[in-house]
Amino acid sequence: MSVAFFVLLLTVTIAWVLAPVLPAIFELLRPTDAEPLDAVGSDSGDLTVFADGFRNYLARQLPAALQASPGAEYRGELQDGTPFLQVGERAEFLGESASDGAHSSRVVTTVPTTLPGGEVFMMELLARSTMQGGPDAIYRAVLAEQDLSLGERSSVLRWVHAAGNLYVGSGSTLFGRASALRDLRLGNDVSFTRVRAARVVTGSAEPPAPMLFPLVMQGTTKFPVGTTRERTFTRVAGDFTVPEGGAVTGSLVVTGTLTVEAGARIGGSVKTHGDCVLHDDVVIDGALISRRDVTTGRGCAIHGSLAAERTVVLGPGSSVGTPLAQASLAAERITLHDGVQVFGAVTAVREARTTSE
Amino acid sequence: MMISVLIVLLWGVVAVLVTYTVRHYIFTFNRLFGRHRQPYVDITAAEWPTVAVFIPCHNEQAVITGSLEALLAADYPADRLTIIPIDDRSTDATGDILGAYARRYPELIKPVFRTGGEPGKAAAMAEAAARVGAEVHLVFDADYVPGPKLLKQLTAPFFDPEVGAVMGRVVPHNVSSNLLTRLLDLERAGGYQVDQQARMNLGLVPQYGGTVGGVRREALSSVGGWRTDTLAEDTDMTFRLVLQGWDVVYQNRSECYEEVPENWPTRIRQIRRWTHGHNQSLARYVMRIISKPANVSGLQALDGALLLGVFAVGPILLLGWLLALLLYYMGYQPPVTILVILLVSAFSTLGNFAAFFEVATATRLDGSRNRVRLLPFLFFGFLVSLMAVSQETILQFIGRGFGGRKIKWDKTERYRNGGGAP
Numbered sequence: 001m002s003v004a005f006f007v008l009l010l011t012v013t014i015a016w017v018l019a020p021v022l023p024a025i026f027e028l029l030r031p032t033d034a035e036p037l038d039a040v041g042s043d044s045g046d047l048t049v050f051a052d053g054f055r056n057y058l059a060r061q062l063p064a065a066l067q068a069s070p071g072a073e074y075r076g077e078l079q080d081g082t083p084f085l086q087v088g089e090r091a092e093f094l095g096e097s098a099s100d101g102a103h104s105s106r107v108v109t110t111v112p113t114t115l116p117g118g119e120v121f122m123m124e125l126l127a128r129s130t131m132q133g134g135p136d137a138i139y140r141a142v143l144a145e146q147d148l149s150l151g152e153r154s155s156v157l158r159w160v161h162a163a164g165n166l167y168v169g170s171g172s173t174l175f176g177r178a179s180a181l182r183d184l185r186l187g188n189d190v191s192f193t194r195v196r197a198a199r200v201v202t203g204s205a206e207p208p209a210p211m212l213f214p215l216v217m218q219g220t221t222k223f224p225v226g227t228t229r230e231r232t233f234t235r236v237a238g239d240f241t242v243p244e245g246g247a248v249t250g251s252l253v254v255t256g257t258l259t260v261e262a263g264a265r266i267g268g269s270v271k272t273h274g275d276c277v278l279h280d281d282v283v284i285d286g287a288l289i290s291r292r293d294v295t296t297g298r299g300c301a302i303h304g305s306l307a308a309e310r311t312v313v314l315g316p317g318s319s320v321g322t323p324l325a326q327a328s329l330a331a332e333r334i335t336l337h338d339g340v341q342v343f344g345a346v347t348a349v350r351e352a353r354t355t356s357e
Numbered sequence: 358m359m360i361s362v363l364i365v366l367l368w369g370v371v372a373v374l375v376t377y378t379v380r381h382y383i384f385t386f387n388r389l390f391g392r393h394r395q396p397y398v399d400i401t402a403a404e405w406p407t408v409a410v411f412i413p414c415h416n417e418q419a420v421i422t423g424s425l426e427a428l429l430a431a432d433y434p435a436d437r438l439t440i441i442p443i444d445d446r447s448t449d450a451t452g453d454i455l456g457a458y459a460r461r462y463p464e465l466i467k468p469v470f471r472t473g474g475e476p477g478k479a480a481a482m483a484e485a486a487a488r489v490g491a492e493v494h495l496v497f498d499a500d501y502v503p504g505p506k507l508l509k510q511l512t513a514p515f516f517d518p519e520v521g522a523v524m525g526r527v528v529p530h531n532v533s534s535n536l537l538t539r540l541l542d543l544e545r546a547g548g549y550q551v552d553q554q555a556r557m558n559l560g561l562v563p564q565y566g567g568t569v570g571g572v573r574r575e576a577l578s579s580v581g582g583w584r585t586d587t588l589a590e591d592t593d594m595t596f597r598l599v600l601q602g603w604d605v606v607y608q609n610r611s612e613c614y615e616e617v618p619e620n621w622p623t624r625i626r627q628i629r630r631w632t633h634g635h636n637q638s639l640a641r642y643v644m645r646i647i648s649k650p651a652n653v654s655g656l657q658a659l660d661g662a663l664l665l666g667v668f669a670v671g672p673i674l675l676l677g678w679l680l681a682l683l684l685y686y687m688g689y690q691p692p693v694t695i696l697v698i699l700l701v702s703a704f705s706t707l708g709n710f711a712a713f714f715e716v717a718t719a720t721r722l723d724g725s726r727n728r729v730r731l732l733p734f735l736f737f738g739f740l741v742s743l744m745a746v747s748q749e750t751i752l753q754f755i756g757r758g759f760g761g762r763k764i765k766w767d768k769t770e771r772y773r774n775g776g777g778a779p
Contacts (some may be wrong), residue, residue, distance in 0.1 A: 023730040033727035034533040036614060230602065231579050233518040251518040269518045287516040305400050305516055330399035344402030
C-alpha cells in the first residue's frame with residue numbers, strides 16, 4: 001500500500017467518522033440557536049395585555065395634528081406610516097371612507113357609532129365612545145373605551161376588550177381573547193376560547209344572583225365503607241352519590257363518579273377522578289376539580305373555580321364564582337346554557353359555546 | 358461457577374437497562390402523541406390563598422436582588438403574599454441587601470437571618486417554614502427570576518384538595534456561555550418537557566424539584582416538615598408526600614429562568630450532591646413505595662421506584678460494560694440476543710436525566726431549531742456525569758454510607774454580575 005493511498009484512506013475514514021458530528025461542530029463554533037428558550041412570560045397573563053399594548057401604541061403614534069385636536073376627523077398615516085382613519089363628529093365618515101365596508105386602516109372612533117353591518121376591519125379598531133356593531137362584521141381586534149356591542153354573526157380574529165360592558169351577538173365567533181371590565185354578555189351560539197370579565201353571562205335575560213345556600217337541606221350524608229378521612233378532605237373510593245338535600249362537611253375527593261342529587265350542598269372543595277354530575281340547585285362552597293366531565297343541572301352554584309380535564313356543561317342559571325369572589329372555569333370543551341354566570345374567566349382548550357337548547 | 362455468576366449479573370444489568378429504556382420510550386411517545394395534561398394552568402381568576410415565598414440564601418449577593426425585584430413585580434394580591442428570604446450565615450453582602458429590602462417593603466419582605474443551627478437549605482427551610490402560617494409555601498433558589506404570572510400559576514393546583522406539591526419548569530438563562538451550559542440546556546429540556554410532563558400526563562410521580570415549586574402547608578405538616586438530614590430535601594419531600602397519599606403535580610407552562618453551572622468542577626460537585634441525596638431517598642423509600650401503600654396505584658409505585666433508581670442507572674451501565682469485558686476475556690460468547698438488547702438499551706439509557714431521543718423530542722416540542730445539532734456532544738457530558746455519579750454511589754455503598762456525609766452549604770457558583778455584588 002502506498003503512503004498516498006494510506007493517507008487518502010485515513011482522510012476518508014476521519015471524514016466518515018466526523019460527518020455525523022459536523023452539524024454539532026458548526027453549531028458549537030458558530031452558534032445559531034443559543035438564546036434562552038423564549039418560554040418565560042414577562043406579562044401577567046391578563047387577557048387585557050394586547051388591549052393595553054394597543055392603547056399605548058396609539059398614544060405614541062398619533063399624528064401631530066391629532067395631538068392638538070384629538071377629536072378631529074382625519075385620514076392619513078400614523079407616525080410609523082400605518083394607514084390611519086379617525087372618525088370625528090360625523091359617524092358617517094367611516095362609511096364614506098370605504099364604500100365596500102373593507103377598512104384597511106387602523107380606525108379610531110370618537111363619537112357614539114352604529115355600524116350597519118358587513119364591515120371588515122383588517123386592522124385594529126379603537127372606539128373611544130360607545131359602539132354598536134352590525135351583523136356579519138369581521139374585526140381583527142377591537143378596543144372599546146366604553147360599552148361595545150357586536151352584532152349577530154360577528155367574528156373577532158384576535159382580541160376584543162371593552163372598558164365597560166361587552167355584548168357579543170348570537171352566532172358570533174371569538175377566535176382570540178375577549179374581556180370586559182364589567183359584564184361580558186354572550187348571545188346564543190357564540191363560539192370562543194378565552195373570555196374574562198367581572199361577570200360573564202349568557203343569554204339576554206338577567207339571571208338571579210348565584211345561590212349561596214340550597215333551597216332544601218336535610219342534614220349530613222352517610223359515606224360508604226372504605227371512605228377515609230384525610231387531614232383536609234374525605235376520600236371516597238369508587239362511585240358516590242350525595243342524596244337529595246344532603247350535605248357534606250369539608251372537602252370531598254371521589255375516585256370514581258360523583259353524583260350530587262338536587263339541593264345538596266358540599267361545604268368545601270370537590271375533586272373527582274371520574275365524571276361529576278350535579279343535579280339542580282346544588283351548591284359547592286369551594287372549587288370543583290374533575291379529571292373527566294362535569295355536568296350541572298339548573299341553578300347550581302360553584303363558589304370557587306371549576307376545572308375539568310374534558311368537558312363541562314353548565315345548565316341554565318348555574319354559576320361559577322360569586323360577585324365577591326372571582327373564579328375560573330376551565331376545560332377542554334365547555335357548553336354554557338342560558339343564564340349562566342361566571343364571575344371571572346372562562347377558558348376552553350378547544351372550544352366553548354353558548355346554547356339555548 | 359464464576360462465569361455463571363457473571364452471566365446472571367449481566368442479565369440482571371440488561372433487565373434494568375431494558376426497563377429504563379422502555380420507560381424512556383413510553384415517556385417520549387407519550388409526549389409526541391399522548392394527551393397533554395395541564396389541568397390547573399387556566400385557573401387565572403380566583404380567591405387566591407395566602408402564599409409565603411421562601412428564598413434560601415447563602416452568599417447570594419450576586420443574584421438575590423434580581424430575584425427579589427422579580428417577586429416584587431409578581432401579579433399576586435399583596436395582602437396574601439409574604440416573601441421570606443432566609444439568609445443562612447452569609448459572609449458577603451447578602452444580609453445587608455435583605456435588610457435594605459425589608460426596610461423598604463416591611464409588609465411584604467420578612468427575611469429570616471440564621472446565625473446558628475444546622476447549615477444547609479433543608480435546615481434553613483425547616484426553621485423558616487415552621488414560623489409561617491401561609492396556606493401555600495413556594496420555594497425559589499436565589500438565582501431564579503420568576504415571571505409576573507408564575508406565583509398564581511404555581512398556586513392554582515392547590516385548589517385541588519389532593520395536591521400536596523407542585524413543580525414548575527426550570528429554563529436555563531445563561532445558555533450561550535459555553536458548551537457545558539448549552540448541554541445543560543438540552544438536558545433540562547429533556548428532563549422537564551418530556552420526562553416530568555409525561556409523568557404528569559400518565560398520572561405517575563412527577564418530582565418536586567425543590568425550587569420553582571411549592572408545598573401545601575397542611576401537606577408539609579402531615580409529613581413532619583422538611584427533613585434536615587438529607588442532601589435532596591426535594592426528592593425526600595416528593596416521596597413522603599406520595600406515601601401519605603398526596604399528589605405531586607407538574608406544570609410545564611410555569612417556567613422560570615435559572616443559572617446553570619458554567620464550569621465542569623461546579624457541575625461535577627452539583628451532580629455528586631444530587632446523587633448522594635437521591636440515593637439517600639432510594640435507601641429510605643424504595644421498599645416502602647414498592648410495597649404500594651393505600652392511595653398509591655401500581656403504576657405510581659413502579660414509576661416511583663424507577664425514579665428513585667435514576668442515579669443508580671449510571672453505575673449499573675458501567676457494571677454492564679465491565680461484565681461484558683470480563684466475560685469476553687473469560688471466553689464466554691454471549692448470545693446475539695443479549696448483545697443486541699444490551700446495545701440498544703445501553704444506548705437508550707445514555708443520558709443523565711433524559712435519554713438522547715427524549716432531548717431531541719423536547720427540542721422539537723419547544724420549537725427550538727438548531728440547538729438539537731449539539732446532541733452528539735451530550736455523550737461527553739454524559740460520560741462526565743457517569744463517572745461522578747458512579748464514584749459518589751460507590752462511595753456511598755462501600756464507604757461513607759447513606760447518611761454519613763456532612764450536611765453543609767455546597768452551593769452552586771453564580772455568574773450573574775460577574776459573581777459579585779450587583
